[in-house]
Amino acid sequence: MAEKKLVEQITSMDVDFAQWYTDVVRKAELIDYTSVKGCMVIKPAGYAIWELIQKQLDAMFKETGVENVYLPMFIPESLLQKEKDHVEGFAPEVAWVTHGGLQPLAERLCVRPTSETLFCDFYKNDIQSYRDLPRVYNQWCSVVRWEKETRPFLRSREFLWQEGHTAHATAEEAEERTIQMLNIYAKFCEEVLAMPVIKGRKTDKEKFAGAEATYTIEALMHDGKALQSGTSHNFGDGFAKAFGIQFTDKDNKLKYVHQTSWGMTTRLIGAIIMVHGDNSGLVLPPKVAPVQVTIIPIQQKKEGVLEKAYELKDRLSNFRVKVDDSDKSPGWKFSEAEMRGIPVRVEIGPKDIEAGKCVLVRRDTREKIEVSLDELETKVEELLNTIQKEMLERAREHRDSHTYVATNMQELEEILNTKPGFVKAMWCGDQACEDLIKEKFSATSRCMPFEQETLSDVCVCCGKPAKKMVYWGRAY
Amino acid sequence: MAEKKLVEQITSMDVDFAQWYTDVVRKAELIDYTSVKGCMVIKPAGYAIWELIQKQLDAMFKETGVENVYLPMFIPESLLQKEKDHVEGFAPEVAWVTHGGLQPLAERLCVRPTSETLFCDFYKNDIQSYRDLPRVYNQWCSVVRWEKETRPFLRSREFLWQEGHTAHATAEEAEERTIQMLNIYAKFCEEVLAMPVIKGRKTDKEKFAGAEATYTIEALMHDGKALQSGTSHNFGDGFAKAFGIQFTDKDNKLKYVHQTSWGMTTRLIGAIIMVHGDNSGLVLPPKVAPVQVTIIPIQQKKEGVLEKAYELKDRLSNFRVKVDDSDKSPGWKFSEAEMRGIPVRVEIGPKDIEAGKCVLVRRDTREKIEVSLDELETKVEELLNTIQKEMLERAREHRDSHTYVATNMQELEEILNTKPGFVKAMWCGDQACEDLIKEKFSATSRCMPFEQETLSDVCVCCGKPAKKMVYWGRAY
Numbered sequence: 001m002a003e004k005k006l007v008e009q010i011t012s013m014d015v016d017f018a019q020w021y022t023d024v025v026r027k028a029e030l031i032d033y034t035s036v037k038g039c040m041v042i043k044p045a046g047y048a049i050w051e052l053i054q055k056q057l058d059a060m061f062k063e064t065g066v067e068n069v070y071l072p073m074f075i076p077e078s079l080l081q082k083e084k085d086h087v088e089g090f091a092p093e094v095a096w097v098t099h100g101g102l103q104p105l106a107e108r109l110c111v112r113p114t115s116e117t118l119f120c121d122f123y124k125n126d127i128q129s130y131r132d133l134p135r136v137y138n139q140w141c142s143v144v145r146w147e148k149e150t151r152p153f154l155r156s157r158e159f160l161w162q163e164g165h166t167a168h169a170t171a172e173e174a175e176e177r178t179i180q181m182l183n184i185y186a187k188f189c190e191e192v193l194a195m196p197v198i199k200g201r202k203t204d205k206e207k208f209a210g211a212e213a214t215y216t217i218e219a220l221m222h223d224g225k226a227l228q229s230g231t232s233h234n235f236g237d238g239f240a241k242a243f244g245i246q247f248t249d250k251d252n253k254l255k256y257v258h259q260t261s262w263g264m265t266t267r268l269i270g271a272i273i274m275v276h277g278d279n280s281g282l283v284l285p286p287k288v289a290p291v292q293v294t295i296i297p298i299q300q301k302k303e304g305v306l307e308k309a310y311e312l313k314d315r316l317s318n319f320r321v322k323v324d325d326s327d328k329s330p331g332w333k334f335s336e337a338e339m340r341g342i343p344v345r346v347e348i349g350p351k352d353i354e355a356g357k358c359v360l361v362r363r364d365t366r367e368k369i370e371v372s373l374d375e376l377e378t379k380v381e382e383l384l385n386t387i388q389k390e391m392l393e394r395a396r397e398h399r400d401s402h403t404y405v406a407t408n409m410q411e412l413e414e415i416l417n418t419k420p421g422f423v424k425a426m427w428c429g430d431q432a433c434e435d436l437i438k439e440k441f442s443a444t445s446r447c448m449p450f451e452q453e454t455l456s457d458v459c460v461c462c463g464k465p466a467k468k469m470v471y472w473g474r475a476y
Numbered sequence: 477m478a479e480k481k482l483v484e485q486i487t488s489m490d491v492d493f494a495q496w497y498t499d500v501v502r503k504a505e506l507i508d509y510t511s512v513k514g515c516m517v518i519k520p521a522g523y524a525i526w527e528l529i530q531k532q533l534d535a536m537f538k539e540t541g542v543e544n545v546y547l548p549m550f551i552p553e554s555l556l557q558k559e560k561d562h563v564e565g566f567a568p569e570v571a572w573v574t575h576g577g578l579q580p581l582a583e584r585l586c587v588r589p590t591s592e593t594l595f596c597d598f599y600k601n602d603i604q605s606y607r608d609l610p611r612v613y614n615q616w617c618s619v620v621r622w623e624k625e626t627r628p629f630l631r632s633r634e635f636l637w638q639e640g641h642t643a644h645a646t647a648e649e650a651e652e653r654t655i656q657m658l659n660i661y662a663k664f665c666e667e668v669l670a671m672p673v674i675k676g677r678k679t680d681k682e683k684f685a686g687a688e689a690t691y692t693i694e695a696l697m698h699d700g701k702a703l704q705s706g707t708s709h710n711f712g713d714g715f716a717k718a719f720g721i722q723f724t725d726k727d728n729k730l731k732y733v734h735q736t737s738w739g740m741t742t743r744l745i746g747a748i749i750m751v752h753g754d755n756s757g758l759v760l761p762p763k764v765a766p767v768q769v770t771i772i773p774i775q776q777k778k779e780g781v782l783e784k785a786y787e788l789k790d791r792l793s794n795f796r797v798k799v800d801d802s803d804k805s806p807g808w809k810f811s812e813a814e815m816r817g818i819p820v821r822v823e824i825g826p827k828d829i830e831a832g833k834c835v836l837v838r839r840d841t842r843e844k845i846e847v848s849l850d851e852l853e854t855k856v857e858e859l860l861n862t863i864q865k866e867m868l869e870r871a872r873e874h875r876d877s878h879t880y881v882a883t884n885m886q887e888l889e890e891i892l893n894t895k896p897g898f899v900k901a902m903w904c905g906d907q908a909c910e911d912l913i914k915e916k917f918s919a920t921s922r923c924m925p926f927e928q929e930t931l932s933d934v935c936v937c938c939g940k941p942a943k944k945m946v947y948w949g950r951a952y
Contacts (some may be wrong), residue, residue, distance in 0.1 A: 035597050036585065037557055039548035047544050068523050072515035072634055073587075073618060074571075079511055095550075097587065099572040100622040100633075109512065111549075111573065111587070122517050137520070142549060142617070153518075157576075158548055218839050403732060434915040441594070 010339075012279050017223040024273055025152045028282045028339050037156035042266070045340060048290030049269050050160060054140060056192050056287065057101060057162065057264065061138055062465055066164060068136045071118045074109040079117045083242040084332040085102035086116060089209020093146045095157075104245075111144040116210065116235075116261055119165035127257060130169055136177070138164040153270035154227075154476050161265035167257040170204050171236060171250065174258035175213075178234040181262040182215045185230035193268065194285040194391035195219050195275050196399050197229060198422070198471055200447030205431050208261075212236040218446040220399040221274035224420020226473035227448050229271055232262035275395050276364075281363050282341030285391050286384040293321040293380060294342045296333045299347030300325065308353050312346060315377055319384070338363060343387050344380060364391055377445050385441045403471075407456045409440075412472070422473050426466035428459035437472065446471040486815075488755050493699040500749055501628045504758045504815050514626040514633035518742070524766030526636060527744050530616060530669050532763065533638065533740065536660050537614055542640060545613045547594045550585040555593045559718040562592060565685020567624045571633075587620040592686065592711075592737055595641035596719035597730060603733060606633045606645055606725050611833050612653070614640040629746035630703075630952050637741035643733040645725065647712065650734035651689075654710040657738040658691045661706035669744065670761040671695050671751050672875050673705060674898070674947055675925030684737075688712040694922040696875045697750035700896020702949035705747055707771035708720060708738035746952070751871050752840075758817030759840050761867050762860040769797040769856060770818045772809045774825030776801065784829050788822060791853055795860070814839060814854065819863050820856060827936050840867055885916075886950070892917045898949050902942035904935035912937055922947040 010023035030046030042050065058068075074097060081087045081404045094110040112118065117436075119404050123135060140162045150156045162179060168174040182199060189195045197217035207214035211233040219229045240246070240256035249255050276283040286292050293316055297309040324333045337345050347359040360369045360379065364387055371379040402421030406412035415423050427433060427445070436446055437460075448468045459466050486499035501507050506522030534544070550573060557563045570586040588594065599611060600741035616638045626632045640657060641894065644650040656673060665671045675691035683690035687709040695705045716722070716732035725731050752759040762768050769792055773785040785799045800809045806823075813821050823835040836845045836855065840863055847855040880895030891899050903909060903921070910921055913936075924944045935942050 026590060032602065033600060034548055034594070035549045035552055036550045041548070041598050042546040044543035044545055048545055050546075051544065067520035068527065069520055070518040070523055070526075070618075070636060072510055072517070073620070074512050074515060074634070076511055094577065095573045095585075096575040097571045098574045101569050101571075109571075118510070121511050125521045126508065142546075144549070157549070160546060 001176060010279070010281065013206070013222065013277070014279075020277075020279075021270075021273060022152070024277055024281055024339075028341065030273075030282075031271065032184065036146060036157075040152050040156055042160075048268060049272070049284070049288050050266055052288045052290065053192070053268060054153065054162075057188055058140075061164070063161075064136075064180065064184070064187055066136050066138045068139060069182055070141070071115055071122060073112050073141070075115075075117055076107045077110065079121055079277050080110055082117060082120070083210050083239055086210035086239075090145075095144050095146055112141075112187045113143055113145045114345060115139070115143075115163055115165065116239060117243075119261075120239050120245060120259075123167050123245050123257065123259075124243050127167055127245060127247050133167060133169045133247060133257065134173065134177070135167040135363060136164070137166065138162055146297050151270075151476075153266055153273070159266050161263050163263045164261060166260045167240075167245065168259070169247070169255070169257065171258045173448055174236070174260050175234055178213070178215060178232045178260045178262070179186065181260070182217065182230070182232040184264070185264060185408075186217050187234070188264075189217060189219065189229060189268075189271075191394060192285070192287045193272055193275075194287075194388055194395060195229070196392065196396040197446060198282065198449050198472065202231075202447055203431070203434060203445045203470070204433050206445060208233045210235060210238060212238065216447050218422075218473075219271055219275065220402060220422055220473075221271070221476070222277070222398070223274070224402050224474075226422065226471075226475040227267070227271050227274070228446070228475065229268060230262070230264040233260060235259040235261070276391060277341070280335075280337035283391070284343060285343035286343045286388045288344050290320060291322050291339065291340070292319045292384060293344045293346060294337045295321065295323045295334075295346040295348065296337065297323070297371035298347055298352070300332050302350045304353060305348070309348055312348060312358070312373075312376060316380060318377070334361075344383055346380075362387060363392075376452060405455055406460055406472075411459060412437070412443075412460055413441055416443050416472075416474065422446070422471050422472070424453070424469055425460035425472055426454075426456050426458060427468050427470045428462055428464045429467040430459070430462065430464070433459055433461035443472045443474050446473050446475065482634075482810055486757065488754070489698065496753075497746075497749060498628070500753055500757055500815075504817065506745065506758075507628045512633075514623060514837065516628050518636075521766065522745060525748070525764050526742055528764045529622055529668070529744060530638075533602070533664055534582070534616075535662060537638075537640070540612075540656065542612050542614045542662070544615060544765045547591055547617050548619070549588050549617070550586055551591075551593055551668065553584045553592070555915055556586055558593060558596070559686050562686035562715075566590070571620050571622055577734075588617075589621045590637055590737075590739070590785065591615070591619075591641065592715060595737075596715050596721060596735075598721050598733075599643050599666070599721050599733070601680075603643055603721060603723050605723055609645045609723060609733065610649065610653070611643040611645060612640070613642065614638055617804075627746075627952075629742055630744075636743050637739050639739045642682070642717075642736045643721065644735070645723070645731070645733070647734045650712070650736050651710055653740070654689070654691060654708045654736045654833075657736070658693065658706070658708040661708070661738070661740060662693050665693060665695065665705060665744075665747075666868060667830075668761070668763045669748055669751075669870060669936070670763075670864055671705070671747060672868065672872040674925050676947065678707075678923055678926035679907070679910060679911050679921045679946070682921060686711060686714060688714065692923050694898075694949075695747055695751065695922045696878060696898055696949075697747070697952070699804045700872070700878050700950075702947075702951040703743070703747050703750070704741040704922070705744060705950065706738070709736060709934065711735040713765075713932070718783060718812075752867060753817070757815035759867070760817035760819060762864045764816065765819050765914060766796060767798050767816070767818050768795045768811045768860060769820045769822060770809075771797065771799045771822040771824060772806055772813065773799070773801065774806050774823055778826045780829060781824070781826060782788075785824055788824060788834070788849075788852060792856060794853070795856065802943055810837075820859055823855075824879070836864060838871075881931055882936055882948075883915055886912070887935060889917055892919050892950065896950070898947050900929070900931060900945055901936035901948055902930075902934060903944050904931050904938055904940040905943040906938065906940070907937075909935055909937035919948045919950050922951065924948050
């Protein structure tokens with residue numbers, strides 16, 4: 001049966017999740033590999049998802065006063081070195097430009113792995129007075145990190161992202177913006193990507209190079225592994241002191257600014273795949289589905305069928321809709337639409353037309369719903385809303401039913417080895433315990449969640465008094 | 477008078493056009509310089525123009541079936557070298573990455589100056605059958621060319637652009653797409669940027685490295701210099717043969733694809749400045765003005781004035797509108813709004829409110845129009861449409877009145893030295909004549925326009941029989 005071929009070509013997620021992931025990104029035509037090791041082509045089906053992410057996230061940013069800018073992709077070596085922790089964190093994984101045209105450069109330039117140093121260099125002159133504050137700038141661009149192991153969307157040498165960089169008059173205002181952006185990220189993941197997240201703070205071991213505090217949203221993938229999905233950093237005045245970013249305040253005194261940065265990346269596309277996908281391929285939340293509705297004519301050569309399909313398409317023009325009028329069999333078209341994760345499929349054939357109805361099929365549950373053609377627009381709209389809502393609910397149920405509690409190292413080990421998911425456990429605050437857990441179980445502290453609980457009085461590792469509840473997990 | 481300061485800070489365009497340009501890009505806060513020589517920061521006021529360009533141009537692309545993708549920013553040296561003419565054209569001006577992290581790379585990578593080679597490498601595997609054609613892909617990204625002399629927007633070492641790369645089954649279809657995209661560029665420049673252009677073909681001397689034919693749109697700046705504003709290239713099957721991009725056609729034969737590429741860049745922002753700007757600063761066409769209407773309250777501390785200003789803002793929410801409620805004087809606000817090129821200014825004070833009216837001021841002509849508050853929305857909409865239309869008309873008149881005819885070298889020299897503008901002249905088709913004109917007068921052939929005229933029978937340079945009418949000019 002030719003109809004089954006597409007699905008048969010992908011590995012079952014229960015057999016080999018990593019291979020399933022790789023198969024889906026290829027068969028759903030999201031990416032292609034390239035001659036540049038560790039870099040990928042984002043194909044139309046993948047890039048269209050990114051465009052929908054950009055559009056909706058950018059609108060949320062702008063509602064809070066964010067302005068977009070563009071800074072150079074190159075950082076002179078001397079500039080990268082100005083903040084000690086930052087350069088230590090990034091220098092081992094940057095790409096270096098040493099020649100421009102036929103000449104060697106007087107100073108090496110790195111291709112930006114992130115742009116804190118460039119924004120600081122810019123703000124140093126751009127900010128003079130309290131009237132210039134706050135600066136709430138963002139840029140959409142690509143960055144480069146010379147990773148050894150790469151995987152499409154999740155970890156690649158070049159990836160697309162947005163990076164916000166702000167400067168404020170006070171520490172309080174900087175902290176407020178850091179949290180505000182984390183909340184926007186969480187809201188975006190839940191409402192647009194149908195992906196629930198845990199909001200919290202990173203431990204000192206896991207925080208961003210040069211940050212005072214890093215906040216994170218952590219999502220749980222279908223295989224029980226965690227994915228850091230967005231981070232927001234408060235730098236205090238550390239970078240400002242390293243770069244000399246001062247302003248004259250209302251009291252006429254010269255003060256250092258307080259800074260933040262925050263970013264989300266094309267990694268989110270990997271998250272969508274691993275949270276919602278199934279053994280037939282991609283399952284896209286309607287809000288980021290480049291095609292929300294595909295109309296598949298049955299017996300399309302019969303008189304009136306294709307015409308009807310186009311008529312329905314016109315009626316559904318409020319949605320992102322396509323007619324699959326190719327000469328493939330309906331079964332093959334169903335299979336392709338499933339692989340691509342299109343939320344709703346409309347089947348329309350001669351008998352349906354005669355009966356004044358059509359069949360809607362949900363990608364997420366495969367439920368078939370017969371609807372009268374008169375109420376097509378309303379039903380499709382309702383169904384897309386229902387799918388968006390129920391995808392979030394199912395992801396939340398999966399996350400919650402894969403979140404466990406450990407009170408000692410034996411429990412922690414057993415859970416990590418037998419029940420993939422998040423493990424909540426108390427921690428004394430000592431990095432030695434964090435290191436030991438990582439060394440023994442290859443699990444990392446994902447975050448100290450904002451919603452703290454007291455699971456026990458003592459650290460899961462050393463038994464000393466506990467200070468924080470931490471989410472632990474194996475992570476991408 | 478503090479009010480005049482902003483304007484006094486910019487050089488008159490009649491005194492020093494180059495300095496006027498530099499002053500405007502700085503004082504209108506479009507860009508800032510950086511520690512990276514030849515690279516700039518595009519600030520919010522500049523980037524917002526680019527976002528409006530992107531949005532409208534991208535919509536025009538998508539109407540013709542263009543799909544967006546993203547390819548890596550790095551090109552392995554061996555890949556760049558596959559097409560002989562192409563590498564010769566670009567190798568002298570690329571930036572080379574030689575180290576990734578702490579290790580030297582086995583093969584140098586250049587930062588893309590343009591992505592023909594990457595698209596070819598991708599299409600080689602992506603295209604198998606006539607069913608895979610045409611491929612009409614585009615990407616929005618930044619590229620790097622290691623220029624010696626740089627100027628904001630016009631020529632910088634890194635710039636933002638879009639690059640379309642297509643593959644077709646036949647030579648005819650490729651030629652059709654090349655011309656189709658040039659027509660879209662011309663339409664965009666006229667209808668959105670209010671900038672008339674000459675459409676034509678480049679001579680072999682001026683064509684793109686590796687192209688069979690390059691088509692161009694050429695605009696005339698206020699100082700009489702030409703600006704190449706967009707190009708569209710037909711590669712025939714040259715790249716396909718160099719990279720082995722073959723497909724099985726309907727007749728079951730293996731054939732090479734025919735390819736095109738086309739691009740426009742942030743240089744367009746430079747064009748907007750130099751076509752429309754005046755001695756008070758920027759003049760933005762309404763369709764790319766980040767702020768279309770600025771409302772400036774007069775005596776804003778008087779009761780009810782600010783409230784009224786906000787009320788008008790709400791009523792004008794169909795437009796991009798702002799209230800300038802800062803504590804600066806109205807005169808200073810006028811001057812700032814002019815520097816930033818905001819198309820319409822609304823003045824509203826206590827007397828206006830009492831009389832139920834306000835004053836609209838056009839940025840382009842400075843005309844003041846008293847309108848009843850009742851008809852504000854309609855009048856603003858009409859005015860924005862009128863401004864957009866008349867800016868194009870004025871630019872066309874300027875272009876036409878600065879286009880001259882030369883029939884011999886004496887005339888050509890005299891015009892080029894005394895009347896900055898386009899010079900139309902006949903050409904025999906011999907590159908020696910083109911070289912001589914460039915050497916003697918620093919003027920280049922801008923294009924062989926689609927709309928040919930017969931000005932004389934002989935070449936302006938050598939007197940041999942003429943083959944083509946050419947637009948000549950000094951160019952950015």
